[in-house]
Amino acid sequence: MLHLSRPLTDYTINSARMREDFDALCEIGGTPEGGVDRVALSQQDWQARLWFADRVYDCHLKQDDDDAANLSGALRSSRPDAKTLLLGSHLDSVPNGGRYDGAVGIIAGLECLRTLHEHDLQLPFHIELINFTDDEGTWHSLFGARAVAGMLPPEVTSEARIENAAFSAALARVGLRLRDVANAKRDPASLVGYLELHIEHGTRLERANASIGVVTDIVGRTTYDIVFHGAAGHSGTTDMYKRRDALRGAAQFITRAHELVRARYGDGIFNCGDVAVEPGKYNIIPSKAELTIELRHVSESLMADMEMAMIQIARECAAVHGLTVDVKPVIHMPAAAMNPGFIQVIESCCDALDLSHMRLVSYAGHAAQVISQVTPCAMIFVPSAGGVGHAPTEYTPWEDIEAGANALLHTILALAASAE
Numbered sequence: 113m114l115h116l117s118r119p120l121t122d123y124t125i126n127s128a129r130m131r132e133d134f135d136a137l138c139e140i141g142g143t144p145e146g147g148v149d150r151v152a153l154s155q156q157d158w159q160a161r162l163w164f165a166d167r168v169y170d171c172h173l174k175q176d177d178d179d180a181a182n183l184s185g186a187l188r189s190s191r192p193d194a195k196t197l198l199l200g201s202h203l204d205s206v207p208n209g210g211r212y213d214g215a216v217g218i219i220a221g222l223e224c225l226r227t228l229h230e231h232d233l234q235l236p237f238h239i240e241l242i243n244f245t246d247d248e249g250t251w252h253s254l255f256g257a258r259a260v261a262g263m264l265p266p267e268v269t270s271e272a273r274i275e276n277a278a279f280s281a282a283l284a285r286v287g288l289r290l291r292d293v294a295n296a297k298r299d300p301a302s303l304v305g306y307l308e309l310h311i312e313h314g315t316r317l318e319r320a321n322a323s324i325g326v327v328t329d330i331v332g333r334t335t336y337d338i339v340f341h342g343a344a345g346h347s348g349t350t351d352m353y354k355r356r357d358a359l360r361g362a363a364q365f366i367t368r369a370h371e372l373v374r375a376r377y378g379d380g381i382f383n384c385g386d387v388a389v390e391p392g393k394y395n396i397i398p399s400k401a402e403l404t405i406e407l408r409h410v411s412e413s414l415m416a417d418m419e420m421a422m423i424q425i426a427r428e429c430a431a432v433h434g435l436t437v438d439v440k441p442v443i444h445m446p447a448a449a450m451n452p453g454f455i456q457v458i459e460s461c462c463d464a465l466d467l468s469h470m471r472l473v474s475y476a477g478h479a480a481q482v483i484s485q486v487t488p489c490a491m492i493f494v495p496s497a498g499g500v501g502h503a504p505t506e507y508t509p510w511e512d513i514e515a516g517a518n519a520l521l522h523t524i525l526a527l528a529a530s531a532e
């Protein structure tokens with residue numbers, strides 16, 4: 113149990129010091145458009161990691177890394193049986209990404225640990241801030257978090273697979289081997305939980321004029337490869353009513369799928385952003401149209417329902433145009449519920465700090481989605497101006513980042529105060 117010498121509201125992060133960290137980080141991989149380019153395991157990503165390692169050292173934290181190249185700074189409890197509360201986010205970005213995605217979670221976590229260290233508190237658990245490797249999926253989506261959760265499928269860590277060769281080489285440059293990645297798995301019995309502060313990537317907080325979003329769930333995500341097969345032919349001489357045009361079937365499928373999701377699954381998402389057509393010539397009827405589609409939903413049962421409906425539409429569109437269709441599921445990421453106890457703690461802390469807050473579902477994937485399979489998780493969202501994410505124009509007002517960091521600090525203190 114944590115004993116505080118001062119009233120809880122006396123504990124606040126140092127905003128100016130956190131701002132210095134943010135500005136320093138923006139310089140690493142900074143782009144002329146005002147964003148950052150720190151793709152996982154690139155030169156810029158390694159520069160950001162070196163910067164992080166320096167800060168960890170300066171803050172008197174215990175530095176650590178694992179076999180998935182996740183890099184940590186920890187504030188240690190003196191209790192011999194102490195478990196670990198994880199804080200996390202990521203320093204990597206998408207190509208030509210924004211300054212805020214991931215970075216705010218790292219600087220806020222760092223500032224929380226620094227503040228706690230300054231107050232010299234007797235913590236009931238260790239607090240470890242992790243920078244996850246390749247959160248953005250340059251190589252494998254949520255790679256570092258999956259490694260910690262022990263959820264990387266064997267095909268991802270197989271050195272024998274040719275498609276892993278480039279990733280394997282990138283890891284080898286930093287002294288890691290794919291086959292050792294499984295060692296990064298944490299024992300769930302050693303963990304208290306996981307907290308992450310992140311930008312919303314949406315406009316709900318901005319529209320509600322709320323400073324803090326308390327995430328209740330992260331949507332599930334499923335992708336399918338759908339291939340329509342028809343027959344190639346001369347575009348000019350083949351009868352318009354006797355064509356077996358694969359792209360026409362695919363186009364009708366995309367349109368109907370969008371309409372169905374809007375009409376029947378209000379909270380569901382359908383996207384098709386990837387179409388390959390063969391032979392791919394303006395004067396030949398398309399014989400093959402290959403699509404990758406993505407579905408997102410917070411309810412696993414409605415997701416399953418949506419998937420069945422999509423397959424049915426694909427078959428109907430194929431039949432109407434004299435085509436055949438192959439449907440293959442590729443990825444399924446189950447929806448994840450955040451821990452109800454943690455959600456309440458965050459909300460009480462926001463109330464105590466007089467911060468406006470609202471509950472929301474995350475439509476973007478985050479480390480908590482996989483880590484929630486092994487330990488209780490919660491996420492604190494801060495607003496994204498205009499809902500922009502994964503672009504150089506990403507922006508979050510500084511006072512919202514400061515509010516989020518204080519909400520995170522108080523959540524840690526509240527969890528420590530209520531710990532056994």
Ligand SMILES: [Zn+2]
Nearest residue numbers: 213214247310
């Ligand atoms: Zn992110």
